[in-house]
Amino acid sequence: MAMTKSTALALILALMTAPLAAQETEAPAEGEAPAAPTEAVPADGASTDGLSMGQEVGGDGVGSSYVAASFEAWEQRCVRTESGIDPCQLYMLLKDKDGNSVAEFTMFGLPAGTEGPAVAGATFIAPLETLLTSGMMLQIDADKPKAYPFTFCTQIGCIARLGFTAEEIAQMKKGANAMITIVPFVAPDAKVELSLSLKGFTAGLDAVNAANEKADAAAIAAGDTAPAEGEAPAEPAANP
Numbered sequence: 059m060a061m062t063k064s065t066a067l068a069l070i071l072a073l074m075t076a077p078l079a080a081q082e083t084e085a086p087a088e089g090e091a092p093a094a095p096t097e098a099v100p101a102d103g104a105s106t107d108g109l110s111m112g113q114e115v116g117g118d119g120v121g122s123s124y125v126a127a128s129f130e131a132w133e134q135r136c137v138r139t140e141s142g143i144d145p146c147q148l149y150m151l152l153k154d155k156d157g158n159s160v161a162e163f164t165m166f167g168l169p170a171g172t173e174g175p176a177v178a179g180a181t182f183i184a185p186l187e188t189l190l191t192s193g194m195m196l197q198i199d200a201d202k203p204k205a206y207p208f209t210f211c212t213q214i215g216c217i218a219r220l221g222f223t224a225e226e227i228a229q230m231k232k233g234a235n236a237m238i239t240i241v242p243f244v245a246p247d248a249k250v251e252l253s254l255s256l257k258g259f260t261a262g263l264d265a266v267n268a269a270n271e272k273a274d275a276a277a278i279a280a281g282d283t284a285p286a287e288g289e290a291p292a293e294p295a296a297n298p
Contacts, residue, residue: 118138119138120138120139120140121137121138122137122138123135123136123137123138124136124138126144126146126265126269127262127265128258129148129258129259129261129262129265130255130257130258130259130262131150131255131257131258132148132149132150132255132258132259132262133148133149133150133262134146134147134148134149134262134265134266134269135147135148135149135164136269139273139276141276141277141280143272143273143275143276144269144273145269145270145273146265146266146269146270146273147164147165147166147266148164148165148166148259148262148263148266149162149163149164149165150162150163150164150254150255152238152252152253152254153252154250154251154252155251160184160185160250160252161182161183161184161185161215161238161240161252162181162182162183162215163180163181163182163183163238163254164180164181164182165178165179165180165263165266166178166179166180166181166266167179167266167267167270168221174223175221175223176221176222176223177222177223177224177227178221178222178227179219179220179221179222180219180220180222181217181218181219181220182194182206182217182218182219182220182238183214183215183216183217184208184215184216184217184218184240185215185216186211186215186216187242187243187244188208188215188216188240188241188242188243189240189241189242189243189246190208190211190216192240192241192246193205193206193207193208193218194206194208194218194238194239194240195238195239195240196220196236196237196238196254197236197237197239198226198229198230198233198236198256199229199233199234199235199236201229203237203239206218206219206220227263230256230259231256231259231260231263233256233259234255234256234257235253235254235255235256236253236254236255236256237251237252237253237254238251238252238253238254239251239252240252
C-alpha cells in the first residue's frame with residue numbers, strides 16, 4: 059500500500075544522510091560587549107571543577123533509522139516515530155565484482171493518491187565520480203534495459219529517482235536478478251556493473267508495505283495527513 063505524503067516525506071528525509079548544519083552565533087550589537095560563553099551542562103548534572111563530563115550524542119530517538127528485518131540481500135529499514143508505528147523502505151547495498159561497496163538502492167511505495175503510471179519508486183545513490191551524462195541503466199533478468207537520468211548530487215553521492223509500473227514490480231517479484239550499470243567519470247569508455255539480487259524482494263516488499271499500512275493508519279489517526287495531489291490545503295476555521 060502506498061504511504062501518505064507526510065509519512066513518505068519524513069521517511070525519505072530521515073533515511074538519506076544529510077550534511078551537518080553549520081553552527082551560527084548572533085553577533086553583538088554595535089558598541090556592545092560580546093556575551094560570555096554559556097557553559098554546556100552535561101546530562102548527568104554539574105561538572106566537577108568546571109570540567110565537562112560530556113553528553114551522549116545520537117541514540118535511538120525519534121527520527122533515527124534501524125534495520126527491522128533482513129530478506130536475503132535486502133534490508134527493511136525503518137524510521138522511529140513518536141507513535142512507535144514506524145514507516146519503512148526496502149534497502150540494498152550494491153557492491154562491484156571485487157566486493158567493494160559502490161552504491162545504494164532503496165525501494166518505497168508512492169504516496170496515496172499519486173496518479174500513475176508508477177505505483178512504486180526507488181532512490182539510487184551512485185558515487186560522486188560517476189559520469190552523470192550517461193545516467194544509469196537497469197535491466198531485469200534478460201529483458202531490455204531502461205535508462206534513467208541522475209536528478210541531483212549531494213555530499214553523499216549522485217541520486218537517480220526511478221518509477222516502476224505495476225507490471226515492472228510484478229516482473230521484479232518473479233525475477234532472479236537485475237543489473238545496474240553506471241559509467242565512471244575518469245573512464246568514460248568503461249562500465250561498472252552492479253548486481254541487484256531479487257531473492258527476498260517479494261517478502262521484503264510485502265513486509266515494507268504492511269509496515270507502511272500501519273504507519274499510514276497511525277498518521278491519519280493522529281491527524282498527520284496531507285492534501286491529495288493537486289488539492290489545495292483546507293482553509294483554517296474562522297475565529298469566533
